[in-house]
Amino acid sequence: MITADSFRALKLKLAGTSGKPAEPLIARPADPPVAAAPVEPPPLEPAESDTAPIVEPVPEVLRLDKPVPAEPAQPRTSAPMAPEQPPAAMPVKSSDPGFVERRVLERPQPEDAEAGIRAHALLDIMAIPTEGSLPQERALANDTLLRLIPRMPLKSLRHLADRVCLMEAPSQMLVRRLINDPRIEVSGPLLEQAVTVDDSDLITVAQGRNPAKLKLIARRRLISPALAEALIQSNDVETLVNLVRNQGASFSIESMWHLTRFAAAHPVLQAPLVTRQDTPSPIAFQLFWRLPSELRRYVLSRFLTDSETITRILTMNRENDGKDRKQADLSLLAKLAQADSREAGEIYARLTHVSAEAGARIADDAGGEALTVALKAAGLTRAQFADVVEKRPDAEALKAIFETLSFNKARVLLTYWDWAARRTGPYARIAAN
Structure with a gap:
C-alpha cells in the first residue's frame, strides 16, 4: 500500500531536491484492519500551460507486489591501481609453430678493387701466432675483414678462400661467411678441402x-x-x-x-x-636380390665364411627357434620341373626349413644364385644339383658357384634371408623403416 509520505519522498528524490533523505521502503507488518476511507494522493501543482491536474503514473519499481531492486553500489574513491604487468616473455624455439626467423641482410656495397689487398693484409694479422699478437688485435682484424667481404671482387674472394683453407685455426665467423657464399667459386674450396669447418x-x-x-x-x-x-x-x-x-x-x-x-x-x-x-654382411645380403650376377657372386665370395664356430652358432640359432634339424625330403626335387611359382616356393621352404615367404622369394628370383644357395643348404650332391639345373643357360656358372659354397655358408645366407622375410632379428625395425 502506498502512503502519502512515501509518495512525497519519491517525488523529491526524482526531482533532485536535497532535503531530508528518504527512508528506505521497507515492508512493515500490517496493522489490524480498520474501517477507513482510502487515502488519496495530494493533487499535484498544475503546469503553466495546463489547467487540469496531471497525475503521474506510479513507476513500476514502486509496486509493492514486486521486489524492489537494490541500487547499484557507488564506486569508492581509492588510489589508482597500478597497470597490470605483462607476463614474462617465454623463450621462443625454432620448432614452435609461430616461429618466424628474421635475418638481417647486409646492404649491397660497391665493389672496391683495393678491398682485396686490405683483406689479405688483415688476414696476415689474423694468422700471427697468439704469442706475437693480442686477442683484441685479432678480433678487430677479423671484424674489419668481414666488413670488407661484400666489397671484394670475385677473384680476390677466391684467393681469400684458398688461403683460409690452409690456415690451422681460421676464424669460424670468417669460415661460416665463406661457405655460405652462393658462388661456388668462393665456397667450394672450403667445403671440399678445409679441415677446420x-x-x-x-x-x-x-x-x-x-x-x-x-x-x-x-x-x-x-x-x-x-x-x-x-x-x-x-x-x-x-x-x-x-x-x-x-x-x-x-x-x-x-x-x-x-x-x-x-x-x-x-x-x-x-x-x-x-x-x-x-x-656389413647383413647389408650385402639384403641388397643381394637387386644385384646383377657379377655382384651376387662377389657377395657370395666376400661376405660368407665357414668355421666350427659358425656351425655352433647355427646350431644355437635352430635351437632358439625350436626347430629340429631333419634331412631334406629330396623326393620333392622331382616336382620342381612341373611346379608353378607358388608350388615351387613351398618346395624350397620345405627343403631348406625356412618360412614360406623366404621360399617364395627364392622361387620368384630370376637369377640362379638364390636357387643354388637353397639347394646347397638342402644337402644336394653335385650330381643331384646338375640334374636340376642342366636345362638352364647358366648351368655351368651355377655349378661353379655350387662347388665353392659350403653347407654352412649357404645356411648363413638363408638365415638372414629368412629373418628378413619374417621381419624378425636385430635389423627388422631398421629394415622396415
Whole structure:
C-alpha cells in the first residue's frame, strides 16, 4: 500500500531536491484492519500551460507486489591501481609453430678493387701466432675483414678462400661467411678441402639442398656419421655416389639401410656400396636380390665364411627357434620341373626349413644364385644339383658357384634371408623403416 509520505519522498528524490533523505521502503507488518476511507494522493501543482491536474503514473519499481531492486553500489574513491604487468616473455624455439626467423641482410656495397689487398693484409694479422699478437688485435682484424667481404671482387674472394683453407685455426665467423657464399667459386674450396669447418656448419649447408655444394661436401677427406646422414637425406643421387665412393666417410647402421633402399632403386649405387670395406654382411645380403650376377657372386665370395664356430652358432640359432634339424625330403626335387611359382616356393621352404615367404622369394628370383644357395643348404650332391639345373643357360656358372659354397655358408645366407622375410632379428625395425 502506498502512503502519502512515501509518495512525497519519491517525488523529491526524482526531482533532485536535497532535503531530508528518504527512508528506505521497507515492508512493515500490517496493522489490524480498520474501517477507513482510502487515502488519496495530494493533487499535484498544475503546469503553466495546463489547467487540469496531471497525475503521474506510479513507476513500476514502486509496486509493492514486486521486489524492489537494490541500487547499484557507488564506486569508492581509492588510489589508482597500478597497470597490470605483462607476463614474462617465454623463450621462443625454432620448432614452435609461430616461429618466424628474421635475418638481417647486409646492404649491397660497391665493389672496391683495393678491398682485396686490405683483406689479405688483415688476414696476415689474423694468422700471427697468439704469442706475437693480442686477442683484441685479432678480433678487430677479423671484424674489419668481414666488413670488407661484400666489397671484394670475385677473384680476390677466391684467393681469400684458398688461403683460409690452409690456415690451422681460421676464424669460424670468417669460415661460416665463406661457405655460405652462393658462388661456388668462393665456397667450394672450403667445403671440399678445409679441415677446420665444424660439422654443424656443414650440416646446415647440406640442408640447403644445393646440388653443387652437396657433391663437394661428399668428397671431403673425412665425413662423420652425422654429416653423412645429412647428405643422405638430400636424396641427390650424384651426391650419394660421391659419398659411397668416399672411403673416408663413416656411416651408422641406420644410414647403411637407407643407402640400401636407394641402391635398390638406383643401380649406380650398388657396386660402390657392396665393395666398400665397411659394408656389413647383413647389408650385402639384403641388397643381394637387386644385384646383377657379377655382384651376387662377389657377395657370395666376400661376405660368407665357414668355421666350427659358425656351425655352433647355427646350431644355437635352430635351437632358439625350436626347430629340429631333419634331412631334406629330396623326393620333392622331382616336382620342381612341373611346379608353378607358388608350388615351387613351398618346395624350397620345405627343403631348406625356412618360412614360406623366404621360399617364395627364392622361387620368384630370376637369377640362379638364390636357387643354388637353397639347394646347397638342402644337402644336394653335385650330381643331384646338375640334374636340376642342366636345362638352364647358366648351368655351368651355377655349378661353379655350387662347388665353392659350403653347407654352412649357404645356411648363413638363408638365415638372414629368412629373418628378413619374417621381419624378425636385430635389423627388422631398421629394415622396415
